[in-house]
Amino acid sequence: MNVLVLYNYSDKQETLEKDYSEEAVKECAFSVRKALECFNHQVIMFTLMDTTDSLKSMIELLAKGNIDIIFNLCEGFGWDSTMEHNIAGIFELLNIKFTGSGSFTLASCLNKGRTKEVLTFYGIRTPNFQTLFSPHNKIKKELTLPLIIKPLMEDASVGIRNNSVIYEASEIEKMVSLFFERYKKSALVEEYIDGREFNVAVMGNSELEVLPVSEIDFSGLPKEMNRICTYESKWDYESIAFRRTPPVCPAKIDSGLEEEIKEVAIKTYRAMECSDYARVDMRLSNDGKLYVLEANPNPDLSTDAGFSNIAKASGMSYETLILKILEIALMRYKSKQ
Structure with a gap:
């Protein structure tokens, strides 16, 4: 069987805290390839870089019709994890089989916040929460301290640090401000479950x-x-x-x-x-x-x-x-x- 092992990578260091986890994706792809070859599958590797040319090359490869299934390891486009589901969406549009969840579930x-909704x-019990789209959003009084703040849309624990837990009400405004200053993206604040x-x-x-x-x-x-x-x-x-x-x-x-x-x-x-x-x-x-x-x-x-x-x-x-x-x-x- 012809299996395409597909993973994303970027040589641009434009965001924080991505070097370790993204390198792991690359190592994982080669481990998956080796494992599949143990069972005599014909494995093709493709590295999806964060360029239009790379995206076009991937689509051209898939359009040839000689791929039986994609072993999908893509976690985004470049460093942008919010693009993860769009890659799976391309497979769906081309009607090509792939491992793992579809674009709707990935998104x-x-x-x-959507997961918790x-x-x-x-x-299904989940900690009480609030989504913040601006550092000026006020925390709801219903939320009980301590709280933890993290990126609304990220994976691999990106944006979760030791000081992400907030114990004092007087610290909330400062921590929210620091979060938006550092990550420049929406946040999830939820009750911290000890x-x-x-x-x-x-x-x-x-x-x-x-x-x-x-x-x-x-x-x-x-x-x-x-x-x-x-x-x-x-x-x-x-x-x-x-x-x-x-x-x-x-x-x-x-x-x-x-x-x-x-x-x-x-x-x-x-x-x-x-x-x-x-x-x-x-x-x-x-x-x-x-x-x-x-x-x-x-x-x-x-x-x-x-x-x-x-x-x-x-x-x-x-x-x-x-x-x-x-x-x-x-x-x-x-x-x-």
Whole structure:
């Protein structure tokens, strides 16, 4: 089978905090290629750069009609993650098969405010929130401190820093102003849920498989650091935040909590209309309530990434995981015929 492994890249350093995570996409693409070649698939690599010529070249390649399916690793166009769904939209317009969720789901999940609106509609608990489109927007009085501020439309924990948690009302205006000054984009402010954090990998379409629950262990962080997944904790391998927040999989939880977490993950996956595979992140508050933070329909599939480590804990090799994603996508298209 002819498989196109497609990923985005840019040699322009125009935005903050993108160097680590975008390099990971490139490494991931070559790992996926190697895994697929283990099963005798014919793999073509394409790097989508942030130029019109590169975009035209991609469309010309797809229009030739010799690609059976795209293994989609694109997380944007250049550094712009808000363009992620548009790339999938091109595949849909050309009627070409691809792995992972469609453009509608990618767009909905990237917009954290929209995600939370959907979750709320379906009765899935998520922290109370507010979207800010300007530094002059006032925070609603209904929101209870502490709060956390993050970009409304970003992935890979970009824009989440140790000082993103706001504990005092007197600090809100300053922190909002600093956020807009630094990132120049809309923000999401939500109630900060102190407690444990879980990552749940879900695979499938008509039938779903929930892999072992993974937990981020914050116990090794210094007292002055907030118990959150910052950009550093995900991508800066030399940082204290990264070295002191190891994942524990399977998580040390009782069977009752495990069942509840998996049920919430499935409900979230269905509510956000995810396809093939996705990761759901949630928090367990100190009073025992689960809150969904977000759904990631295009999670990092690097060999050492969270999704791959969860699959490994379930007994899957990396190669088997990649093949399974491909086969699930092919089954999805076959069921539509």
